[in-house]
Amino acid sequence: MSPPSPVEEIPEVQPSASPLTRIGEARWVLLTALGVAIAAVVAYDLPVWPAVGGVLLMAAVAAFVPRRSASRRVKLNTQREMRRMWPGTGMKVTVDALPTPCFVADGRGITRYVNSQAMATYDGVKPGDPLSFSLRAPSLLEAFDRVCTTGEAERITWIEKVPTETWYEAHIAPIYMPGSGSQERGRDLPDFILVVIQDLTENKRLERMRTDFVANASHELRTPLASLTGFIETLQGPAKNDLEAQDRFLSIMLDQAGRMRRLIDDILSLSRIELKAHVRPATIVDMGEIIRHTADALSPLASDLGVEIRINLPDAPVRLKGDRDELIQVAENLIENALKYGSSGKVVDVGLMEQVSDQDAPCWVLSVRDYGEGIPREHLPRLTERFYRVDVETSRTMKGTGLGLAIVKHILTRHRARLEVESEPGEGALFRVKLPAMEESEGVVDKLSA
Numbered sequence: 305m306s307p308p309s310p311v312e313e314i315p316e317v318q319p320s321a322s323p324l325t326r327i328g329e330a331r332w333v334l335l336t337a338l339g340v341a342i343a344a345v346v347a348y349d350l351p352v353w354p355a356v357g358g359v360l361l362m363a364a365v366a367a368f369v370p371r372r373s374a375s376r377r378v379k380l381n382t383q384r385e386m387r388r389m390w391p392g393t394g395m396k397v398t399v400d401a402l403p404t405p406c407f408v409a410d411g412r413g414i415t416r417y418v419n420s421q422a423m424a425t426y427d428g429v430k431p432g433d434p435l436s437f438s439l440r441a442p443s444l445l446e447a448f449d450r451v452c453t454t455g456e457a458e459r460i461t462w463i464e465k466v467p468t469e470t471w472y473e474a475h476i477a478p479i480y481m482p483g484s485g486s487q488e489r490g491r492d493l494p495d496f497i498l499v500v501i502q503d504l505t506e507n508k509r510l511e512r513m514r515t516d517f518v519a520n521a522s523h524e525l526r527t528p529l530a531s532l533t534g535f536i537e538t539l540q541g542p543a544k545n546d547l548e549a550q551d552r553f554l555s556i557m558l559d560q561a562g563r564m565r566r567l568i569d570d571i572l573s574l575s576r577i578e579l580k581a582h583v584r585p586a587t588i589v590d591m592g593e594i595i596r597h598t599a600d601a602l603s604p605l606a607s608d609l610g611v612e613i614r615i616n617l618p619d620a621p622v623r624l625k626g627d628r629d630e631l632i633q634v635a636e637n638l639i640e641n642a643l644k645y646g647s648s649g650k651v652v653d654v655g656l657m658e659q660v661s662d663q664d665a666p667c668w669v670l671s672v673r674d675y676g677e678g679i680p681r682e683h684l685p686r687l688t689e690r691f692y693r694v695d696v697e698t699s700r701t702m703k704g705t706g707l708g709l710a711i712v713k714h715i716l717t718r719h720r721a722r723l724e725v726e727s728e729p730g731e732g733a734l735f736r737v738k739l740p741a742m743e744e745s746e747g748v749v750d751k752l753s754a
């Protein structure tokens with residue numbers, strides 16, 4: 305809803321064109337002239353024809369020479385002033401079409417128009433109030449004053465700390481109305497100032513995430529690299545002829561190289577998934593088969609750790625829309641984590657069940673439950689952050705990169721699925737993946753990729 309304009313739109317007044325109208329407007333002057341002419345004829349015995357000719361000449365001048373009456377001049381000046389004070393329809397519809405909060409103020413800093421985004425964002429904003437009632441950032445108001453005096457557009461950014469850290473950018477531009485006279489005065493006094501505000505918080509957050517990620521990734525890679533370099537130098541120097549030490553060092557170097565390889569694989573995997581984050585998979589897969597396949601692939605690790613994987617799946621195939629490789633990665637990361645971090649519980653339960661409820665759309669729930677040490681509650685909300693680990697040392701010993709659950713989250717977002725985690729320290733952890741069930745109509749096109 306656009307705010308009501310305090311002054312209705314004022315149409316441009318055209319100078320009157322008809323000679324009769326002009327004679328009408330000059331009627332009092334003409335009548336007076338006629339009276340004087342009659343008096344002169346009667347009182348001073350003037351000849352009639354020059355007197356009549358004089359009056360007719362005045363009438364002709366009144367009819368054909370264009371001019372502005374004093375009242376029309378006043379009216380036009382008032383209208384011009386009004387147009388300088390209140391934005392016209394053209395400006396309003398343009399401002400309304402902008403997707404971000406927008407203010408139109410005059411050179412004295414009085415708000416003259418705001419679009420609906422500004423009304424929704426800034427409580428109580430209304431035309432006629434000073435701009436500083438709604439926009440309080442000192443740097444913005446200073447920039448506004450500069451634009452008023454210099455007539456040069458400016459772009460500024462600022463941060464607001466309360467209630468949460470928010471980044472803003474404002475573009476402040478002078479507006480000169482055609483015919484308002486401001487240009488003739490040397491473009492030094494804009495008729496209006498347009499203030500367009502944009503919330504940059506989301507962009508900044510993504511930017512910060514990206515730089516944090518690069519910093520973390522390089523830090524994670526630098527540690528094994530430093531260790532590799534150190535061992536190579538030792539092998540070239542002090543341990544040159546020590547065969548026993550060489551054997552030990554080479555096996556550590558192999559471990560470190562493996563860690564680097566896993567990190568690079570996970571980073572590449574994450575960026576590949578991010579690239580197609582907005583494309584929902586179109587192929588149809590059998591989720592039961594995916595779980596069976598993953599559990600088989602992880603059985604050597606399970607027996608190494610002395611853990612039994614118990615599977616509970618429906619007999620019939622569970623068809624879902626999804627990317628097979630990515631869903632294998634989800635099941636693999638969750639089951640592998642349960643084996644690695646929950647090995648003390650000796651059992652990992654993996655299940656797949658249909659969930660039908662009145663509130664939510666029907667879905668299939670993949671559950672991975674272990675009975676190990678569990679995860680303290682305060683860590684649960686951050687588990688899917690990149691490189692977040694409850695205990696860095698345990699993760700490193702278990703060949704973890706800290707990216708497994710971040711990859712799971714990204715894959716699930718692409719599949720419009722959700723991850724839920726429940727855990728009590730000492731009682732193990734339960735990871736639940738809710739995958740949307742296929743609608744009847746989707747099942748008709750059989751594209752089973754498994």
Ligand code: ADP
Pocket residue numbers: 637641642645646674676677678679687692693694695699700703704705706707708709710732733
């Ligand atoms: P990592 O490569 O370190 O395993 P993940 O992203 O897969 O990274 O997991 C992040 C962290 O979450 C792990 O380092 C671990 O501390 C914790 N975690 C994940 N799954 C479990 C689990 N089943 N039990 C206990 N802790 C877990």
